[in-house]
Amino acid sequence: MTPNVEAARAALSHLDLIEKPKLIRTYSRDCFWYSPVLKSRMDHLEADFIACPRNEADVIEILRTCYTHDVPVTTRGAGTGNYGQAMPMRGGCVMHMRHMNLVKSVAPGRVIVEPGCVIKDLDAHCKAHSGQEVRMFSSTWASATIGGFIAGGSGGVGSVTWGSLRDLGNILRLRVVTMEAEPRVLDFTGEELSRVSHAYGTNGIITELELPLAPAYEWTDVLLSSRDFTAAATFADELANEDGILLKLASVYEAPTAHAYFNRVAPHVTDKDHLVGLMIAPHNMDSFLTFLARRPALKMIYRSDDCDWQKKPGPVFEFGWNHTTLRAIKVDPSITYLQVRYGYPDHMNLIEKMRRAFPAGEVIQHLESIRMEGKVAFAGLSLVKFTTEERLDEIIAIHEAAGALVFNPHRYTLEEGGRQHADDTQLSFKREADPKGLLNPGKVITWDRPDWDYSRMYDFANDRREQA
Amino acid sequence: MTPNVEAARAALSHLDLIEKPKLIRTYSRDCFWYSPVLKSRMDHLEADFIACPRNEADVIEILRTCYTHDVPVTTRGAGTGNYGQAMPMRGGCVMHMRHMNLVKSVAPGRVIVEPGCVIKDLDAHCKAHSGQEVRMFSSTWASATIGGFIAGGSGGVGSVTWGSLRDLGNILRLRVVTMEAEPRVLDFTGEELSRVSHAYGTNGIITELELPLAPAYEWTDVLLSSRDFTAAATFADELANEDGILLKLASVYEAPTAHAYFNRVAPHVTDKDHLVGLMIAPHNMDSFLTFLARRPALKMIYRSDDCDWQKKPGPVFEFGWNHTTLRAIKVDPSITYLQVRYGYPDHMNLIEKMRRAFPAGEVIQHLESIRMEGKVAFAGLSLVKFTTEERLDEIIAIHEAAGALVFNPHRYTLEEGGRQHADDTQLSFKREADPKGLLNPGKVITWDRPDWDYSRMYDFANDRREQA
Numbered sequence: 001m002t003p004n005v006e007a008a009r010a011a012l013s014h015l016d017l018i019e020k021p022k023l024i025r026t027y028s029r030d031c032f033w034y035s036p037v038l039k040s041r042m043d044h045l046e047a048d049f050i051a052c053p054r055n056e057a058d059v060i061e062i063l064r065t066c067y068t069h070d071v072p073v074t075t076r077g078a079g080t081g082n083y084g085q086a087m088p089m090r091g092g093c094v095m096h097m098r099h100m101n102l103v104k105s106v107a108p109g110r111v112i113v114e115p116g117c118v119i120k121d122l123d124a125h126c127k128a129h130s131g132q133e134v135r136m137f138s139s140t141w142a143s144a145t146i147g148g149f150i151a152g153g154s155g156g157v158g159s160v161t162w163g164s165l166r167d168l169g170n171i172l173r174l175r176v177v178t179m180e181a182e183p184r185v186l187d188f189t190g191e192e193l194s195r196v197s198h199a200y201g202t203n204g205i206i207t208e209l210e211l212p213l214a215p216a217y218e219w220t221d222v223l224l225s226s227r228d229f230t231a232a233a234t235f236a237d238e239l240a241n242e243d244g245i246l247l248k249l250a251s252v253y254e255a256p257t258a259h260a261y262f263n264r265v266a267p268h269v270t271d272k273d274h275l276v277g278l279m280i281a282p283h284n285m286d287s288f289l290t291f292l293a294r295r296p297a298l299k300m301i302y303r304s305d306d307c308d309w310q311k312k313p314g315p316v317f318e319f320g321w322n323h324t325t326l327r328a329i330k331v332d333p334s335i336t337y338l339q340v341r342y343g344y345p346d347h348m349n350l351i352e353k354m355r356r357a358f359p360a361g362e363v364i365q366h367l368e369s370i371r372m373e374g375k376v377a378f379a380g381l382s383l384v385k386f387t388t389e390e391r392l393d394e395i396i397a398i399h400e401a402a403g404a405l406v407f408n409p410h411r412y413t414l415e416e417g418g419r420q421h422a423d424d425t426q427l428s429f430k431r432e433a434d435p436k437g438l439l440n441p442g443k444v445i446t447w448d449r450p451d452w453d454y455s456r457m458y459d460f461a462n463d464r465r466e467q468a
Numbered sequence: 469m470t471p472n473v474e475a476a477r478a479a480l481s482h483l484d485l486i487e488k489p490k491l492i493r494t495y496s497r498d499c500f501w502y503s504p505v506l507k508s509r510m511d512h513l514e515a516d517f518i519a520c521p522r523n524e525a526d527v528i529e530i531l532r533t534c535y536t537h538d539v540p541v542t543t544r545g546a547g548t549g550n551y552g553q554a555m556p557m558r559g560g561c562v563m564h565m566r567h568m569n570l571v572k573s574v575a576p577g578r579v580i581v582e583p584g585c586v587i588k589d590l591d592a593h594c595k596a597h598s599g600q601e602v603r604m605f606s607s608t609w610a611s612a613t614i615g616g617f618i619a620g621g622s623g624g625v626g627s628v629t630w631g632s633l634r635d636l637g638n639i640l641r642l643r644v645v646t647m648e649a650e651p652r653v654l655d656f657t658g659e660e661l662s663r664v665s666h667a668y669g670t671n672g673i674i675t676e677l678e679l680p681l682a683p684a685y686e687w688t689d690v691l692l693s694s695r696d697f698t699a700a701a702t703f704a705d706e707l708a709n710e711d712g713i714l715l716k717l718a719s720v721y722e723a724p725t726a727h728a729y730f731n732r733v734a735p736h737v738t739d740k741d742h743l744v745g746l747m748i749a750p751h752n753m754d755s756f757l758t759f760l761a762r763r764p765a766l767k768m769i770y771r772s773d774d775c776d777w778q779k780k781p782g783p784v785f786e787f788g789w790n791h792t793t794l795r796a797i798k799v800d801p802s803i804t805y806l807q808v809r810y811g812y813p814d815h816m817n818l819i820e821k822m823r824r825a826f827p828a829g830e831v832i833q834h835l836e837s838i839r840m841e842g843k844v845a846f847a848g849l850s851l852v853k854f855t856t857e858e859r860l861d862e863i864i865a866i867h868e869a870a871g872a873l874v875f876n877p878h879r880y881t882l883e884e885g886g887r888q889h890a891d892d893t894q895l896s897f898k899r900e901a902d903p904k905g906l907l908n909p910g911k912v913i914t915w916d917r918p919d920w921d922y923s924r925m926y927d928f929a930n931d932r933r934e935q936a
Contacts, residue, residue, distance in 0.1 A: 108599060109683070109751035132596065163712050168756075169711055169712030190761075191761070212714075215600075219578075228472075243840075244630055244631050284637045286658050372711075374708065374710070375709075376842055
């Protein structure tokens with residue numbers, strides 16, 4: 001520990017700090033290791049100490065103290081992100097929000113909550129209070145925190161109805177603490193929300209969130225199988241366009257995903273079966289069955305409200321989104337994934353094109369129905385059999401050349417994991433809120449290198465030339 | 469009263485019958501008079517007596533008795549329909565469902581209710597029970613019955629989110645009594661619902677409905693004005709495509725509608741101002757204001773949660789859907805209307821085309837954002853300055869030639885008010901459920917005249933040649 005870090009740690013020693021080396025290592029890591037590229041770049045990273053604030057006053061004290069001593073602060077929730085969002089590139093302090101988990105108030109259509117609340121606990125609270133739940137959540141619902149999801153996620157279960165987190169209306173208010181000599185506490189709504197949502201804690205620390213709620217239902221989980229991939233994808237797409245059938249999830253898994261990687265589902269399918277996973281409002285199950293009966297290419301193999309499987313599969317959403325990748329990696333550690341945007345109206349064609357673009361087994365389609373600007377389309381979280389970084393870049397280039405935008409999950413900067421250009425709103429707020437560049441360093445290329453040309457992967461350790 | 473009708477009436481005299489001539493006339497009429505064409509054809513129609521069943525047993529008895537005596541039965545709720553749905557073409561019995569207004573049970577996402585329940589009362593019940601309300605309703609919410617809406621309506625307030633009543637999932641179950649020697653009671657779900665929904669009571673009488681519910685919010689009513697019609701229509705279209713901003717209504721009124729026909733709004737606009745009417749979930753108002761601030765062509769003139777108007781305008785939805793026409797007719801009795809479908813993706817172009825197709829003031833655009841097969845588009849309830857029936861037919865023909873489907877509200881048959889062809893599902897169930905053709909006679913052309921070619925308006929009195 002360098003003297004300045006030691007000084008900050010000492011000044012914060014009356015707070016809840018984690019200092020055991022094994023725990024420091026544990027809390028210095030998120031789920032960056034889904035990517036072999038990030039794994040090779042980030043596996044060695046470690047914080048000097050972990051601070052667990054109990055309230056906003058603690059957050060302010062940590063940020064003020066670390067500012068004084070020039071100590072980087074990287075903020076984390078449960079560490080379920082896959083872009084290395086919470087990896088401390090320059091060590092220092094990792095701030096773990098576990099204690100700040102209070103649900104402050106619930107009203108019709110809205111909740112005010114602290115960032116460290118696990119989404120599952122938040123939903124349980126809202127449901128018990130008034131039969132409500134969050135509009136959308138990550139497949140890591142059972143462990144992820146709501147603050148981590150808002151700061152590092154883009155959408156998930158629920159996006160089939162509500163679109164993405166970046167869409168107006170899916171975040172109502174964020175309360176943020178800046179990292180200055182005297183930290184400020186700011187409330188952002190409306191146009192200002194884009195400053196700090198999905199900013200990985202690089203320009204302020206969220207201490208309170210106000211989010212919209214949707215009605216909580218006992219969603220019926222459904223699994224369908226089909227020998228015909230196009231029929232399966234078309235099914236999900238058409239179902240998600242049925243305005244009267246309320247969904248929370250519509251996923252499509254190309255064969256052999258279900259047979260090869262979904263242990264509890266495997267006995268009920270073959271390696272030729274494509275799978276569709278759905279969450280359907282229980283009052284719309286009859287209507288769904290009517291819809292299904294018109295499409296004999298799909299066969300229902302599971303419904304959670306009437307199931308005779310010896311081993312229950314658990315929540316269907318825990319097969320979807322990035323849990324698909326997780327399950328595949330557990331069986332085959334050489335698997336990784338992409339995040340693709342198949343936009344309306346070309347989504348079906350693009351997907352077919354991508355299915356034909358690679359040798360058998362190299363890229364396996366995994367699609368999630370989501371709304372984009374009012375139209376149902378697909379997010380692709382394709383499984384990729386990893387060979388080399390060069391080939392992975394090639395696979396991504398082939399997608400982008402065809403018009404399928406990739407949010408590269410093998411990069412740790414906001415720009416490279418996004419649309420490969422600076423977000424001026426976030427950057428200009430960073431100048432204000434983090435003048436020393438201490439918040440989650442290494443995650444904003446345009447902070448370090450405004451001249452960066454994106455011709456190769458940014459390497460913070462060697463390429464940086466910080467502004468501050 | 470012919471002997472058979474008198475016999476039926478006598479046999480039913482222990483039930484609640486209405487026999488005062490003035491009341492018989494009142495309850496023999498619906499809102500057919502929005503159409504000058506229907507007015508000229510239906511104004512003289514009158515039932516012989518009105519029967520008001522108190523329960524399903526009464527309904528069965530009325531249908532059995534009238535079957536025995538060959539007496540036509542036309543069923544009605546509040547009589548707010550505009551296609552003459554509840555007009556007794558052959559006199560006989562009008563069955564008024566006013567007493568059957570019980571809300572039987574409410575659960576998360578669903579309600580079971582009797583048909584005669586006024587929608588406003590149903591919503592009040594569901595809201596008090598568990599903060600819920602019906603997904604969609606007609607602008608006649610305050611007086612219309614839920615059974616009348618399902619049997620004679622197609623969509624309305626809420627369709628911007630939930631689509632149309634005919635979409636899978638927007639009706640869960642209908643319980644229906646047939647008109648046979650011994651009436652049967654049948655429960656329809658799924659594929660079978662299309663037999664009796666939007667069938668005007670021509671092939672069975674609904675005695676119980678199960679409908680999906682949505683969360684009830686204190687919707688914020690908003691009115692915007694703009695000098696630019698295209699900007700106003702585009703605004704509504706883009707807003708309805710914002711997945712994170714929950715709406716219940718998005719209406720567009722071409723100038724001078726607001727100034728000329730909306731008394732309470734008139735002081736706040738000029739005759740050059742186009743108007744947009746919205747119902748927005750209160751928790752999404754901030755997001756809406758962000759959306760609005762990006763579009764300076766629109767100016768907010770009213771929001772219900774912060775209003776300084778001396779005379780409050782009342783619910784915004786009571787300016788929308790067919791209340792627009794009603795308000796126009798009250799000021800200018802020569803006004804009537806069309807029901808147009810401007811389907812995605814050509815809706816904006818089609819509307820512009822129709823705006824240029826008629827002399828100034830003859831057709832005034834009134835648009836309602838609705839979802840059709842997953843895509844936001846517009847229903848048009850254009851105001852039409854009526855001159856002659858020939859010109860009205862010409863106006864409709866011009867719409868249809870351009871590709872804008874018209875559900876002609878100047879016709880009283882299901883076919884002519886719909887897509888001008890027989891609905892085989894409804895017709896074949898009518899053969900089963902109403903073998904004598906006594907249910908709401910005159911409303912199904914293909915029952916009377918399977919050979920009808922639709923080259924002119926069907927005239928039940930002169931053209932019929934009944935099957936039975």
